[in-house]
Amino acid sequence: MDKAGGSGERNSGGISSGGGIGGLGLLLLAGLAGCQGSGGTPSLPVLATDQVIIAHRGASGHAPEHTFAAYDLARAMGAEYLEQDISPTADGVLVCLHDTTLDRTARGPAENCTGSVSSKTLAQLRTCEVGSWFNESFPERARPEYVGQPIPTLEEVFQRYGRSVNYYIETKTSGGPVDVERALYDLIVKYGLYEGMVSRRQVLVQSFQPQSLQAMRAIDAAVPLVQLTPGGTLPLLPVIASYAFGVGPPAGDASAELVTQAHALGLAVHPYTINETADLETLAARCVDGLFTNFPDRYRAVLASRVLDCPPPIR
Ligand code: G3P
Ligand code: CA
Numbered sequence: 001m002d003k004a005g006g007s008g009e010r011n012s013g014g015i016s017s018g019g020g021i022g023g024l025g026l027l028l029l030a031g032l033a034g035c036q037g038s039g040g041t042p043s044l045p046v047l048a049t050d051q052v053i054i055a056h057r058g059a060s061g062h063a064p065e066h067t068f069a070a071y072d073l074a075r076a077m078g079a080e081y082l083e084q085d086i087s088p089t090a091d092g093v094l095v096c097l098h099d100t101t102l103d104r105t106a107r108g109p110a111e112n113c114t115g116s117v118s119s120k121t122l123a124q125l126r127t128c129e130v131g132s133w134f135n136e137s138f139p140e141r142a143r144p145e146y147v148g149q150p151i152p153t154l155e156e157v158f159q160r161y162g163r164s165v166n167y168y169i170e171t172k173t174s175g176g177p178v179d180v181e182r183a184l185y186d187l188i189v190k191y192g193l194y195e196g197m198v199s200r201r202q203v204l205v206q207s208f209q210p211q212s213l214q215a216m217r218a219i220d221a222a223v224p225l226v227q228l229t230p231g232g233t234l235p236l237l238p239v240i241a242s243y244a245f246g247v248g249p250p251a252g253d254a255s256a257e258l259v260t261q262a263h264a265l266g267l268a269v270h271p272y273t274i275n276e277t278a279d280l281e282t283l284a285a286r287c288v289d290g291l292f293t294n295f296p297d298r299y300r301a302v303l304a305s306r307v308l309d310c311p312p313p314i315r
Contacts, residue, residue, distance in 0.1 A: 009298070014249045015279055023129045044078040045304035052290030053299050054168050055079035055262070056259065056273050057098060061294035062141060064134035065105065067095040067149035068160065079296035081168040081204070082161070086154055088178035093122045094154040094187065097130070106151070107132045118176065125151050154184070158191040167193070167203045170228070174212035181215040185223070198222045201315065206248055217243060226270060234258050241265035248272055251279065256286045263287075266311070268314040277302060289313040 057071025071082050085098045097117055099105065106113040108128035112120060133144035152160075154169070156286055161167075167209055171180050188194055188203055196202030206226040207213050213225045224245040231237060233249040234257070241248050246268030249258065254271035262269045272292035274283050280302045287310035293299045 011274065015254070015274075015282055025046055045300065047279065047300070047303045049303050049308050049310065050315060051284060051288060051303055052270070052313070052315065053078065053296045053303070054081040054083055054270060054290055054292045055296045056083050056292040056294050058082060059294070059296055061275060061295055062297075063143075064146050064149055065098060065130045065265065066152065067130055067146070068152060069143075069146055069149055071130070071152075071157065071161070074296050075165055076183075077296040078300045080290070081166045082157075083168045083170065083171050083292065084157060085170045086156060086180065087117045087172050088176070088180055088183065089117065089122045089125060091121045092178045092183065094127060094180065094183055095122070096152045096154060096157060100173075102128065105130045105133050118173065120179075122153070149258045155187055155191075158187060158193070162195055163192060163202065166201070166300065168226075169203065169205055171207045171209065171212040171216075174207070174209050174215060181212060181219060184220050185216065188223075189264070197224065201245065204245065207291075213243065226268075228272070229253065234261065237262055237265055237267060241267050248292070251283065254283060254286060254288060259286050259288060263311070263314065266314070274299075281306070284308060285310075287313075288313065289315065 028191060055074030057065035059074040060070050063073050074082055084096045086094045087097055087100060088094055095117065096180035101116050102113050106128040112124035113128035128151060129148045130151055133143035134146055169184065174180055178300040188197060193203050201224045204218050204224050204226050206228055208228040208230065210227065213227060216223050216225060225243060226246040226248050227240045227244045228248040231250055231253055233247060233253040234238065247262055248270045251271045251274050259269050268289040270290045270292065271283060271288055273294065274280050274291050275294050277298050280293065282301050284302055285308060290313065
Protein backbone atom coordinates (compact mmCIF):
# COMPACT_ATOMS: atom_id res chain seq x y z
CA MET A 1 0.00 0.00 0.00
CA ASP A 2 1.21 3.47 -0.76
CA LYS A 3 2.26 5.28 2.40
CA ALA A 4 0.33 8.37 1.45
CA GLY A 5 -2.78 8.58 3.55
CA GLY A 6 -0.72 6.97 6.27
CA SER A 7 -2.26 5.80 9.47
CA GLY A 8 -5.83 6.91 9.75
CA GLU A 9 -6.50 5.40 6.35
CA ARG A 10 -9.49 3.11 6.51
CA ASN A 11 -8.60 -0.23 4.98
CA SER A 12 -10.27 -0.26 1.60
CA GLY A 13 -9.52 -3.96 1.20
CA GLY A 14 -7.65 -5.52 -1.65
CA ILE A 15 -9.12 -5.79 -5.08
CA SER A 16 -8.68 -8.78 -7.30
CA SER A 17 -6.44 -8.23 -10.25
CA GLY A 18 -8.77 -9.70 -12.86
CA GLY A 19 -10.72 -7.57 -15.29
CA GLY A 20 -8.00 -5.26 -16.54
CA ILE A 21 -8.77 -2.70 -19.17
CA GLY A 22 -6.97 -4.43 -22.00
CA GLY A 23 -9.78 -6.93 -22.67
CA LEU A 24 -12.22 -4.08 -23.03
CA GLY A 25 -10.51 -2.65 -26.01
CA LEU A 26 -7.87 -0.38 -24.56
CA LEU A 27 -7.61 2.66 -26.74
CA LEU A 28 -5.01 5.29 -26.15
CA LEU A 29 -6.18 8.72 -27.11
CA ALA A 30 -2.85 9.89 -28.42
CA GLY A 31 -1.92 13.47 -27.98
CA LEU A 32 -4.45 14.35 -25.31
CA ALA A 33 -2.11 14.39 -22.37
CA GLY A 34 -0.52 17.76 -21.87
CA CYS A 35 -2.45 19.44 -24.67
CA GLN A 36 -2.55 23.22 -24.79
CA GLY A 37 -5.59 25.40 -24.35
CA SER A 38 -6.38 28.13 -26.86
CA GLY A 39 -4.54 30.71 -24.77
CA GLY A 40 -1.37 28.65 -24.76
CA THR A 41 -1.83 27.58 -21.15
CA PRO A 42 -1.73 23.87 -20.38
CA SER A 43 -5.22 22.39 -20.19
CA LEU A 44 -6.36 19.21 -18.57
CA PRO A 45 -6.69 16.14 -20.78
CA VAL A 46 -10.15 15.38 -22.10
CA LEU A 47 -11.74 12.48 -20.28
CA ALA A 48 -13.15 9.51 -22.14
CA THR A 49 -15.78 8.89 -19.45
CA ASP A 50 -17.87 10.83 -16.97
CA GLN A 51 -16.72 8.82 -13.95
CA VAL A 52 -16.26 11.35 -11.16
CA ILE A 53 -12.90 11.97 -9.56
CA ILE A 54 -13.32 12.38 -5.80
CA ALA A 55 -10.26 13.85 -4.13
CA HIS A 56 -10.07 11.93 -0.87
CA ARG A 57 -9.27 14.48 1.87
CA GLY A 58 -8.09 16.66 -1.04
CA ALA A 59 -5.11 15.53 -3.09
CA SER A 60 -3.90 13.93 0.11
CA GLY A 61 -1.30 11.76 -1.57
CA HIS A 62 0.60 14.91 -2.49
CA ALA A 63 -0.21 17.37 0.29
CA PRO A 64 -1.37 17.18 3.91
CA GLU A 65 -4.96 15.95 4.10
CA HIS A 66 -7.77 18.39 4.75
CA THR A 67 -5.70 21.52 4.17
CA PHE A 68 -6.27 24.24 1.63
CA ALA A 69 -3.03 23.10 0.03
CA ALA A 70 -4.54 19.66 -0.58
CA TYR A 71 -7.89 21.05 -1.74
CA ASP A 72 -6.28 23.61 -4.06
CA LEU A 73 -4.08 20.95 -5.59
CA ALA A 74 -7.01 18.58 -6.08
CA ARG A 75 -8.89 21.27 -7.94
CA ALA A 76 -5.85 22.05 -10.10
CA MET A 77 -5.58 18.34 -10.91
CA GLY A 78 -9.14 18.27 -12.20
CA ALA A 79 -10.88 16.54 -9.33
CA GLU A 80 -14.63 16.99 -9.64
CA TYR A 81 -15.36 16.59 -5.94
CA LEU A 82 -13.38 17.67 -2.88
CA GLU A 83 -14.00 15.39 0.08
CA GLN A 84 -14.40 16.75 3.60
CA ASP A 85 -14.64 14.70 6.78
CA ILE A 86 -16.33 16.89 9.36
CA SER A 87 -16.52 16.93 13.14
CA PRO A 88 -17.91 19.51 15.57
CA THR A 89 -15.78 21.44 18.03
CA ALA A 90 -16.85 21.86 21.64
CA ASP A 91 -18.44 25.17 20.67
CA GLY A 92 -20.35 23.69 17.76
CA VAL A 93 -18.21 24.66 14.76
CA LEU A 94 -17.80 22.10 11.97
CA VAL A 95 -14.13 21.54 11.14
CA CYS A 96 -12.49 19.40 8.47
CA LEU A 97 -10.39 16.66 9.99
CA HIS A 98 -10.50 12.93 9.39
CA ASP A 99 -9.70 11.52 12.82
CA THR A 100 -11.85 12.07 15.87
CA THR A 101 -8.64 12.92 17.72
CA LEU A 102 -5.96 15.48 16.89
CA ASP A 103 -3.00 13.32 17.74
CA ARG A 104 -1.96 12.03 14.32
CA THR A 105 -2.03 15.18 12.24
CA ALA A 106 -2.10 18.22 14.54
CA ARG A 107 0.92 19.95 16.03
CA GLY A 108 0.90 22.76 18.56
CA PRO A 109 0.35 23.24 22.28
CA ALA A 110 -0.49 19.84 23.73
CA GLU A 111 -3.43 21.16 25.73
CA ASN A 112 -5.03 22.38 22.51
CA CYS A 113 -3.74 19.99 19.86
CA THR A 114 -4.01 16.51 21.38
CA GLY A 115 -7.06 14.55 22.37
CA SER A 116 -10.51 14.58 20.87
CA VAL A 117 -11.56 17.30 18.44
CA SER A 118 -14.95 17.61 20.08
CA SER A 119 -13.38 18.52 23.44
CA LYS A 120 -11.67 21.63 21.98
CA THR A 121 -13.06 25.02 21.09
CA LEU A 122 -12.36 26.58 17.73
CA ALA A 123 -10.07 29.08 19.48
CA GLN A 124 -8.00 26.18 20.75
CA LEU A 125 -7.81 24.57 17.31
CA ARG A 126 -6.62 27.88 15.87
CA THR A 127 -3.34 27.28 17.71
CA CYS A 128 -2.75 23.97 15.87
CA GLU A 129 -1.34 23.27 12.42
CA VAL A 130 -1.77 20.15 10.33
CA GLY A 131 1.08 20.24 7.81
CA SER A 132 4.26 19.39 9.69
CA TRP A 133 3.26 15.77 10.24
CA PHE A 134 3.08 15.30 6.46
CA ASN A 135 6.58 16.68 5.88
CA GLU A 136 7.90 14.44 8.65
CA SER A 137 6.11 11.34 7.31
CA PHE A 138 6.73 11.94 3.60
CA PRO A 139 10.02 13.81 3.24
CA GLU A 140 10.06 13.12 -0.49
CA ARG A 141 6.84 15.13 -0.85
CA ALA A 142 7.56 17.73 1.84
CA ARG A 143 7.15 21.41 1.05
CA PRO A 144 7.92 24.33 3.36
CA GLU A 145 4.52 25.90 2.76
CA TYR A 146 2.77 22.90 4.30
CA VAL A 147 4.09 23.88 7.73
CA GLY A 148 1.51 26.04 9.46
CA GLN A 149 -1.51 24.91 7.43
CA PRO A 150 -4.53 25.46 9.70
CA ILE A 151 -7.45 23.15 10.36
CA PRO A 152 -10.13 24.55 8.04
CA THR A 153 -13.67 25.05 9.18
CA LEU A 154 -16.28 23.88 6.72
CA GLU A 155 -17.48 27.46 6.48
CA GLU A 156 -14.01 28.58 5.43
CA VAL A 157 -13.98 25.88 2.76
CA PHE A 158 -17.30 27.13 1.40
CA GLN A 159 -16.02 30.72 1.53
CA ARG A 160 -12.86 29.81 -0.37
CA TYR A 161 -14.38 27.72 -3.17
CA GLY A 162 -18.03 28.76 -3.24
CA ARG A 163 -19.88 27.22 -6.15
CA SER A 164 -16.69 26.61 -8.15
CA VAL A 165 -16.28 23.04 -6.91
CA ASN A 166 -18.38 20.12 -5.75
CA TYR A 167 -18.30 18.92 -2.15
CA TYR A 168 -18.48 15.35 -0.88
CA ILE A 169 -19.01 15.74 2.85
CA GLU A 170 -18.78 12.93 5.38
CA THR A 171 -20.42 13.19 8.77
CA LYS A 172 -18.11 11.40 11.19
CA THR A 173 -20.06 11.93 14.38
CA SER A 174 -23.80 12.02 14.79
CA GLY A 175 -26.20 12.11 17.70
CA GLY A 176 -23.86 14.01 20.03
CA PRO A 177 -24.46 17.35 21.73
CA VAL A 178 -24.03 19.20 18.42
CA ASP A 179 -26.62 18.64 15.69
CA VAL A 180 -24.07 18.06 12.93
CA GLU A 181 -26.62 17.44 10.21
CA ARG A 182 -28.54 20.64 10.95
CA ALA A 183 -25.32 22.67 11.13
CA LEU A 184 -24.18 21.21 7.81
CA TYR A 185 -27.51 21.84 6.15
CA ASP A 186 -27.60 25.44 7.36
CA LEU A 187 -24.13 26.09 5.91
CA ILE A 188 -25.12 24.58 2.55
CA VAL A 189 -28.07 26.96 2.41
CA LYS A 190 -26.09 29.96 3.71
CA TYR A 191 -23.46 29.62 0.99
CA GLY A 192 -25.88 29.28 -1.89
CA LEU A 193 -25.18 25.63 -2.56
CA TYR A 194 -28.72 24.35 -2.18
CA GLU A 195 -29.89 24.73 -5.75
CA GLY A 196 -26.76 23.12 -7.16
CA MET A 197 -27.01 20.34 -4.63
CA VAL A 198 -30.52 19.29 -5.58
CA SER A 199 -30.24 19.92 -9.34
CA ARG A 200 -26.77 18.57 -10.10
CA ARG A 201 -25.45 17.09 -6.85
CA GLN A 202 -22.96 19.85 -6.21
CA VAL A 203 -23.01 18.61 -2.62
CA LEU A 204 -23.18 14.94 -1.63
CA VAL A 205 -23.54 13.92 2.01
CA GLN A 206 -21.94 10.62 2.94
CA SER A 207 -21.72 8.62 6.15
CA PHE A 208 -21.06 5.17 7.51
CA GLN A 209 -23.86 5.86 10.00
CA PRO A 210 -27.34 5.25 8.56
CA GLN A 211 -28.79 7.29 11.41
CA SER A 212 -26.83 10.34 10.27
CA LEU A 213 -28.17 10.02 6.74
CA GLN A 214 -31.68 9.52 8.10
CA ALA A 215 -31.25 12.64 10.23
CA MET A 216 -30.26 14.61 7.14
CA ARG A 217 -33.18 13.15 5.24
CA ALA A 218 -35.53 14.21 8.01
CA ILE A 219 -34.28 17.78 7.60
CA ASP A 220 -34.72 17.73 3.82
CA ALA A 221 -35.39 14.65 1.70
CA ALA A 222 -33.86 16.41 -1.34
CA VAL A 223 -30.32 16.15 0.02
CA PRO A 224 -28.46 13.53 -2.05
CA LEU A 225 -27.02 10.87 0.23
CA VAL A 226 -24.31 8.25 -0.10
CA GLN A 227 -24.23 5.30 2.26
CA LEU A 228 -20.69 4.19 3.07
CA THR A 229 -20.19 0.56 4.02
CA PRO A 230 -17.28 -1.11 5.82
CA GLY A 231 -17.86 -4.37 3.88
CA GLY A 232 -20.63 -6.87 3.23
CA THR A 233 -22.20 -4.40 0.82
CA LEU A 234 -23.99 -6.55 -1.75
CA PRO A 235 -27.00 -7.68 0.34
CA LEU A 236 -27.49 -4.15 1.65
CA LEU A 237 -28.06 -2.59 -1.76
CA PRO A 238 -31.89 -2.80 -1.88
CA VAL A 239 -32.24 -1.07 1.49
CA ILE A 240 -29.66 1.56 0.60
CA ALA A 241 -31.44 2.22 -2.68
CA SER A 242 -34.57 3.14 -0.72
CA TYR A 243 -32.99 6.33 0.63
CA ALA A 244 -29.64 7.02 -1.01
CA PHE A 245 -28.33 8.33 -4.30
CA GLY A 246 -25.27 6.13 -4.05
CA VAL A 247 -23.22 3.62 -2.15
CA GLY A 248 -19.57 3.87 -1.11
CA PRO A 249 -18.15 0.39 -0.61
CA PRO A 250 -14.56 -0.48 0.22
CA ALA A 251 -12.61 -1.26 -2.93
CA GLY A 252 -12.61 -4.95 -2.13
CA ASP A 253 -16.41 -5.03 -2.30
CA ALA A 254 -16.64 -3.22 -5.62
CA SER A 255 -16.99 -6.24 -7.86
CA ALA A 256 -18.51 -6.11 -11.32
CA GLU A 257 -21.51 -7.94 -9.86
CA LEU A 258 -21.99 -5.30 -7.18
CA VAL A 259 -21.78 -2.52 -9.76
CA THR A 260 -24.33 -4.24 -12.00
CA GLN A 261 -26.76 -4.85 -9.14
CA ALA A 262 -26.37 -1.32 -7.79
CA HIS A 263 -27.00 0.17 -11.21
CA ALA A 264 -30.11 -1.98 -11.64
CA LEU A 265 -31.38 -0.34 -8.45
CA GLY A 266 -30.43 3.11 -9.72
CA LEU A 267 -27.58 3.50 -7.22
CA ALA A 268 -24.30 5.20 -8.06
CA VAL A 269 -21.19 3.31 -6.91
CA HIS A 270 -18.23 5.29 -5.50
CA PRO A 271 -15.68 2.92 -3.92
CA TYR A 272 -12.93 4.08 -1.54
CA THR A 273 -9.92 4.52 -1.43
CA ILE A 274 -8.01 3.55 -4.58
CA ASN A 275 -4.53 4.93 -5.15
CA GLU A 276 -2.41 2.66 -7.31
CA THR A 277 -2.72 3.07 -11.07
CA ALA A 278 -3.32 -0.64 -11.70
CA ASP A 279 -6.16 -0.63 -9.15
CA LEU A 280 -7.60 2.56 -10.61
CA GLU A 281 -7.64 0.88 -14.02
CA THR A 282 -9.35 -2.20 -12.61
CA LEU A 283 -12.08 -0.26 -10.83
CA ALA A 284 -12.66 2.05 -13.78
CA ALA A 285 -13.14 -0.97 -16.03
CA ARG A 286 -15.75 -2.34 -13.64
CA CYS A 287 -17.84 0.68 -14.57
CA VAL A 288 -17.96 2.38 -11.21
CA ASP A 289 -19.49 5.85 -11.34
CA GLY A 290 -16.49 7.45 -9.69
CA LEU A 291 -14.13 6.72 -6.85
CA PHE A 292 -12.24 8.20 -3.92
CA THR A 293 -8.51 8.58 -4.44
CA ASN A 294 -5.63 10.38 -2.75
CA PHE A 295 -4.15 10.84 -6.24
CA PRO A 296 -6.70 12.56 -8.49
CA ASP A 297 -3.95 13.06 -11.07
CA ARG A 298 -3.46 9.32 -11.44
CA TYR A 299 -7.18 8.60 -11.83
CA ARG A 300 -7.53 11.45 -14.29
CA ALA A 301 -4.65 10.03 -16.35
CA VAL A 302 -6.36 6.63 -16.41
CA LEU A 303 -9.67 8.13 -17.50
CA ALA A 304 -8.05 10.36 -20.10
CA SER A 305 -6.20 7.59 -21.86
CA ARG A 306 -8.75 4.84 -22.13
CA VAL A 307 -12.17 4.18 -23.60
CA LEU A 308 -14.24 2.06 -21.24
CA ASP A 309 -16.91 -0.39 -22.27
CA CYS A 310 -19.32 1.04 -19.74
CA PRO A 311 -22.79 2.60 -19.70
CA PRO A 312 -22.90 6.33 -18.90
CA PRO A 313 -22.12 6.76 -15.19
CA ILE A 314 -24.91 7.64 -12.79
CA ARG A 315 -24.31 11.26 -11.83
O1 G3P B 1 -15.59 8.57 2.64
C1 G3P B 1 -14.98 7.57 1.91
C2 G3P B 1 -13.76 7.20 2.66
O2 G3P B 1 -13.13 8.40 2.96
C3 G3P B 1 -14.13 6.48 3.91
O3 G3P B 1 -13.03 6.23 4.67
O4 G3P B 1 -11.95 6.57 6.81
O5 G3P B 1 -11.06 7.68 4.79
O6 G3P B 1 -13.15 8.47 5.82
P1 G3P B 1 -12.27 7.30 5.56
CA1 CA C 1 -14.11 10.06 4.34
